[in-house]
Amino acid sequence: MTKTMTPIDCVTQVEQHFGPIVTELERVRSEVAALFEAGPVTTASLRERLEPGSLEFLRNPNLIGGGFVVAPGVLTDRRLYLVWWQGEERDFLGDADAPGTGEAIDYTRQPWYRTPERTGELTLVGPYVDFVCTDEYVMTTTMPVYVGGRMVGVAGADTLVETLETMLLPGLREAGATLVNGHGKAIVSADPQLATGSPLTTARDMIPCRGLPLSVALS
């Protein structure tokens, strides 16, 4: 423990958090694909299929929630549905209603849904305030799931920005570094004046994290 954290160590720490998330999303993807390939899917059969594995994965306290969100019209009994568990008690979400109107929020416009739909790839959205699921300041990882060439939804998991700060700031401080998202915005920084969500104004050397749209910037 005498060794100080280097920027490379910070990259490793980031990968140790997000790597297992990616593995889990791949697992959910194959579960969901198998279920849809076997015939018509209902809200109940989807939840039943995913619940044990997802709750097991969500024993990781560094996650605020996760699950699978359906594409409109793929379930036989509901147009929109979030097979999603979140919060300390891992409460089941199911529907997300808009405040005031009480209507279901059409989450298909949210970047965490739309981006993987457009790119077909693993997506990391945030930091942003999520008012559909958690009502928290989060980073959301999502992965599209395809069955017969059609997207049936996205598998995903949320991490609180606060969790990332607690987890990564000590190391970043020692390394004098900043964790940066794919849009060049700070997530957690050794610099106390560099607020989460602000763009890095000066050009810096960046070390990319493997398989993730994240980098560690040196000061």
Next chain:
Amino acid sequence: MRVMTSRARAAIFAPIGDEGRAARVENRLAEAIRSGVLAHGERLPSEPELAQMLGVATVTAREALVALRAKGLVVTTRGRGGGSFVRAPESGDLVEDRLAAMSRVELRDRATVYLVVLTGCAEIAAERTDPDEVEDLRDLLIPLNVSDVARWRSADSELYLSVAALTQSARMTREVVRQEADFGALLRIPLNEPGFREATATRHQELVEALAAGDAVRARESVREHVAHSLERLAEIHEAVRR
């Protein structure tokens, strides 16, 4: 300030008494019906049972039921199999009922909180929003030829929620969620008027452009105008339902 404080204290420590009990019973049941805890068609306990459960006199329970019937939240049938049944309100009725139950003072009071919170969000969001986030907002704008009022209402709500989220503050966003649930539904009543929709669409556009330009003053002004105009129309509607 001292006068205000002592007056407020006096109100808090005034004896509660029996008066207003029927109103409290009525409010509790009305809330349960409106929130769906008591489902449409569900049979309510009889007056004596209700009175016993709630620890009030039978006459108080009866008074509350009469009021609920007047509001259309309960239907009573006579004879065999008769009784009082829950009648779930239409969402439109519910909002108008709330408006009708509100004084002018309360309307202004709530509108002021809504205005301050939402204009503040627009101002902060303008300083923090980047181009791709603005693109996401543009997708929330709906074409003028859409006449589905429910769609207008949800798009309007979602736009302001999204602006709140752009402050990057979860607490602020949750506050706006609360404001939307509390007052947003009332402010959106006038969206059933085509002329108001047209004005709304213009201001939505202005707001998004101001955010795109990072212009905090214009963003703020656009929300302010929107709330002011909504309130102007709402005051007219309020006058009509209260009269």
